[in-house]
Amino acid sequence: MSGAGSKRAVRDVNRRVMDQATRQRRARKALESLEQDNFHDDPHADLVMSKKALSLFQDHPEEERKAKRKSRTTEYYKQRFRKNFPQLLEEDAVQNPNPPNYLSAQTLNSLQPARHFCAVCGFSSKYVCVVCGTRYCSRRCQETHEETRCLKWTA
Amino acid sequence: MPVASVSSTFVLDNGACSLKAGYSSWSSPNVIPNSITKAKSEKRRIFIGNQIDECRDLSSLYFMLPFQKGYLTNWDYQKQIWDYMYGKQCLNVDTPSKNLVFTEPYFNFLSIQEGLSELFFEEYRFKNVFRTHPGDLTCYKNKMEHPEEPCCLVVDSGYSFTHIVPYVDGKRVRNATKRIDVGGKLLTNHLKEIISYRQLHVMDETYVMNACREDCCYVSLDFERDLTKAESRTESRDYVLPDFTNLRRGFMKSPEASNGRPEDSEQIIRMNNERFAVPEILFHPSDIGIQQMGIPETIAHVISECPEETQRWLYQNIVLTGGLAKMPGFRERILKDVRELAPNEFKVIVRLPEDPISYAWQGGAALADDPIFRELSVSKLDYQERGHQACVDKYYL
Numbered sequence: 001m002s003g004a005g006s007k008r009a010v011r012d013v014n015r016r017v018m019d020q021a022t023r024q025r026r027a028r029k030a031l032e033s034l035e036q037d038n039f040h041d042d043p044h045a046d047l048v049m050s051k052k053a054l055s056l057f058q059d060h061p062e063e064e065r066k067a068k069r070k071s072r073t074t075e076y077y078k079q080r081f082r083k084n085f086p087q088l089l090e091e092d093a094v095q096n097p098n099p100p101n102y103l104s105a106q107t108l109n110s111l112q113p114a115r116h117f118c119a120v121c122g123f124s125s126k127y128v129c130v131v132c133g134t135r136y137c138s139r140r141c142q143e144t145h146e147e148t149r150c151l152k153w154t155a
Numbered sequence: 156m157p158v159a160s161v162s163s164t165f166v167l168d169n170g171a172c173s174l175k176a177g178y179s180s181w182s183s184p185n186v187i188p189n190s191i192t193k194a195k196s197e198k199r200r201i202f203i204g205n206q207i208d209e210c211r212d213l214s215s216l217y218f219m220l221p222f223q224k225g226y227l228t229n230w231d232y233q234k235q236i237w238d239y240m241y242g243k244q245c246l247n248v249d250t251p252s253k254n255l256v257f258t259e260p261y262f263n264f265l266s267i268q269e270g271l272s273e274l275f276f277e278e279y280r281f282k283n284v285f286r287t288h289p290g291d292l293t294c295y296k297n298k299m300e301h302p303e304e305p306c307c308l309v310v311d312s313g314y315s316f317t318h319i320v321p322y323v324d325g326k327r328v329r330n331a332t333k334r335i336d337v338g339g340k341l342l343t344n345h346l347k348e349i350i351s352y353r354q355l356h357v358m359d360e361t362y363v364m365n366a367c368r369e370d371c372c373y374v375s376l377d378f379e380r381d382l383t384k385a386e387s388r389t390e391s392r393d394y395v396l397p398d399f400t401n402l403r404r405g406f407m408k409s410p411e412a413s414n415g416r417p418e419d420s421e422q423i424i425r426m427n428n429e430r431f432a433v434p435e436i437l438f439h440p441s442d443i444g445i446q447q448m449g450i451p452e453t454i455a456h457v458i459s460e461c462p463e464e465t466q467r468w469l470y471q472n473i474v475l476t477g478g479l480a481k482m483p484g485f486r487e488r489i490l491k492d493v494r495e496l497a498p499n500e501f502k503v504i505v506r507l508p509e510d511p512i513s514y515a516w517q518g519g520a521a522l523a524d525d526p527i528f529r530e531l532s533v534s535k536l537d538y539q540e541r542g543h544q545a546c547v548d549k550y551y552l
Contacts (some may be wrong), residue, residue, distance in 0.1 A: 030444070040217070
């Protein structure tokens, strides 16, 4: 028992505690990652198309050429309207500053108190990791958390 | 699915996840994934829209989506998908001889609106175009089914977000419309995240885990009770992952067969509290740190922002649409929670259409045959004379 206690004491001395801003940044990053489309790289990224191969994919090169005369290429539309979401938002703030608009349509903060769940197992949690502020519910989950995610995810 | 008949109007409910497309004379639309997909097993081609059905190995699919946060940002992808859809390989639509009913997101951005105008009239050269929002079509359809209701509250839970939209006398109350930033994409990504941390790395398996969410998740009617029950882990269910040789889509084992032990070559994940904790985010976004109201609270808030004389009518005609409305228990939970929040003397009625995904499309198909369609739509001639302003005057005033 005393051995475990002294071990903890040593750890406490070396412990780096994350400040509030870092915790928030980390939480925001976790939320942003939930918007991602893909978590792995393009599986075709390493492919290099030879010109020969390209012509194989076009079933009707003749027709294609004819169609191109009247229709614009996809490349045109890619360039013509190229705007990502933050750009659109910024533009909207100028063009459409009065509510109702995208920003004003966001629902309000909840009036109900937030509930807390263990980040490891998902059940109700009572405790908070002193280092990073992550929630856990039991000694077991705390150990798992410290071994895997605590401080390992910081930006 | 589609009937062979071809009418003069094409209806396209353009969702961020799937296109609901078909002629107004059809009884139901074709549902086509609104994405271009790359598979690691087939390096010689890409899969546009429903071509993905031709792909044998659906593991680690790479998605290229036209929409970002519910708004059209990748025009080259969208153009490719539309070209394919209108083309001979898919629905074979002769666009210059057709009218179009099209849905766009609420509070769409100006530059996207302009881009759409240009595409519809200059590229596809439709005769008449009516642009609207999925909720407007839902409200129209609801009015056909329940003509006695003067007001209607649409809850549209889609892939990117959830909108709560009140309609009074068929007109959208714009300044009371609210958005919750929780949709199917976020739920699937969250499920992937927790399963990857707790059991098996599935971060790359968006397609498989989305199916898993659809098969396993349900909305709890009493979250606290279910959570306590799940702690004993006796209610866990096994979900068998597909291997794409013998099994193309995963499935959930029956409670008796869910013993946590995979048979022969099976690969399983155990679904315990994940089954209801994931959809719970819709009702309490704060569970994962999104500081927003959940659906029932937002419904009560939206209705309180509407004129007082309309409030009782809104409470008694709540319509649920969008892919997430198909989750088991969704309607019951909303009814229960809204009942608790609504004033006692008001009736609360929550309606779940038979197919919440295509419900808005059905409304569009019906509207296309309504004489009012002519009045609402912008013709190519209008556009050629006045450009995008013609659309602004018709749709956005």
